[in-house]
Amino acid sequence: MRPGLILTFAAMGVATYLTRAPLLLVLARRRLPGWLERYFAALPIALLTALALPLVLLPPGGPGPAWDAQLPGAILVAFLARRTGNLLVAVAAGVALVAALRVLIG
C-alpha cells in the first residue's frame, strides 16, 4: 500500500463526510421556520426527480437524449408503483422488462 494514496483516500473521506454531517447535525436539533419546512417538503420530490430522469433520458455514452430500454421500463415502474404501492414489485418488473428488451432489440 502506498501511504500517500491512503492519505489521499482519507482526505476524500473527510471531504465526503463534510457533505453528509453538518446539515444533519444542525437541522435535526432545531425547530425549523415555516418557510424552510415547506422548502424541505418539496425537496425529496425535486431530488428524486433530478436523480432519476437524467439516468433514463440521457443514457451514458451519448451526447444527448437517446433511445434506451430504460424508457419503457420507467413507464412500467411508474404505473405499477402507483397501482400497487409496492416498490419491490414495481422495480423488479421494470428491471425484467429492461433486461428482456435489451436481449430482444439490443
Added chain:
Amino acid sequence: MEPESTSTDVGAEVRAGARDAATTVVPSILAYGAVWGGLARQAGLSLGEIVAMCLLVSAGTAQFVALPMLTSGAPAALLVVTAYIVNLRHYLMAAGLAPYLTGLSRLRLALLAHGISDEAYALTLARFTRGPAHPGYFAGCAGVIYLAWYVGATAGALLGSRIPDPRRFGLDFVFPAVFIAILARELRARWQWLVAGVAATIALAVAWGVGGTWHIAVAGLAASTLGIFLAPANASAPSPAGGETPTEDAA
C-alpha cells in the same frame, strides 16, 4: 421515534431497513461495486488499496470519478476537491432527513450522517413519509448498502476484468427505477407535480449542458423553492413521536 421504544423495536426497524435495501438496490450495488473493483484494479490499485478506499471514502460516484484521475496521476488536492463537489448533493439529503431524526444525540447523528447515500436517502424517505420515522430503519438501509458496496468492490478486484456488464441484466436501471417508483407513489397534489416538472426540466438541461453530477444539487435546490410558495403548511411535518399507528406498509 417512540421514547419508550425497546431494543426489540430498534432491531425490527434495522431489519426492515436492511430487508428493503437488500430486496431493491443491493443486487445493483453489488454489480456496480464489482465493476468499480475491476476498474480500480486496472487503474493500478492493489487489493489493499481498493479495500482501504472503499472503507475510507464510502461514496460510489466519487470513487468512480476518481479512477481516471488516479490513472492520469492527478494531484491529491484535485482528487479531494472532486470528491467534495461530486458529493455536494448530500447536503440536501442530510437536510431532508434531519426533520425526521430529532431527539438524537450529537454522536448518533454524527454516526448516522456517514450512512447518507442516494439509495439510503431514497428508501428511508419513502418509509418515513408513510410510516414511523425510526433512525434504525435508516441505519439498516445504510449498513446493508455499504456492505454490498464493499463486498462487490472486493469481488471485482479479485475477479479483475472478468466482470460481465451489469447493463446486460438491466441492473443499471435499478437505481432510477427505485427513485421513479417512490416518486410515482408520492406524487399526489398539484404543487408536487409542479415541483417535479420544474426539477425534471432543470435537471435534464444541466445534465445535458454541464454533465457530471451538478444537475442533482442544482435542480434539487432550485425546484424546492417552489415549495415555499406552494406547499401547505404541514406538508413536511414528520409524524411526532408516538403519534403513528402501525402502517400497512409492512409488506
